[in-house]
Amino acid sequence: MLRWNQGNICGGLFKAVFEMKALKELENLLLQESREKYPSIPEHARTVNLFGKLKAEKREKKRIEAFLNVSGHYCAIIENRGQRVDNRQTVTDIIGRQKVIGSVTFIGSGMRKGLADLKATIFGRSVDIELKRIYKKGKDRQSEDQKEEQVRVERAGGIYLIVSDFEDFYIKYLEILAIIK
Numbered sequence: 001m002l003r004w005n006q007g008n009i010c011g012g013l014f015k016a017v018f019e020m021k022a023l024k025e026l027e028n029l030l031l032q033e034s035r036e037k038y039p040s041i042p043e044h045a046r047t048v049n050l051f052g053k054l055k056a057e058k059r060e061k062k063r064i065e066a067f068l069n070v071s072g073h074y075c076a077i078i079e080n081r082g083q084r085v086d087n088r089q090t091v092t093d094i095i096g097r098q099k100v101i102g103s104v105t106f107i108g109s110g111m112r113k114g115l116a117d118l119k120a121t122i123f124g125r126s127v128d129i130e131l132k133r134i135y136k137k138g139k140d141r142q143s144e145d146q147k148e149e150q151v152r153v154e155r156a157g158g159i160y161l162i163v164s165d166f167e168d169f170y171i172k173y174l175e176i177l178a179i180i181k
Helices: 009-037 056-070 144-155 166-180
Strands: 074-077 083-086 089-092 098-101 104-107 118-122 125-131 159-163
Touching (some): 009 056, 118 166, 125 144
């Protein structure tokens, strides 16, 4: 298993180089897909979207999904938020004053709690990927429902990954390839 000490200068340099490698690999795969899909576009006009303008968590999910899909695997982002329903109305009373009546409610998604952020199939093996970011206030943690879901996935023979970003995923992906292939 590849590990490094983030406090160590050499470890930090290794991580920086590896991060560049992971993003470069994604960029190369997306360029290759673009060439195959749109062969008539000249090389100087090709661009690659690495999802840089998205919020951090969404960006990392999109990068992982894109990487797996262009690598010939299957991956989908699981949205488990539910839906907001706005039942408010603006009414005007007899004197002409406007007032908002009603409420905003939230309808659950109907999906089981604790599902991973991404569902993937890599060489026929089911892989659930949970993104847990590292914030300034500390590390994001798994809920009890997510821990139970992890146990269910692993008991059924699937692989459950907890990653902090695309680069962390890429390292674990390479480890999985060694196990699965």
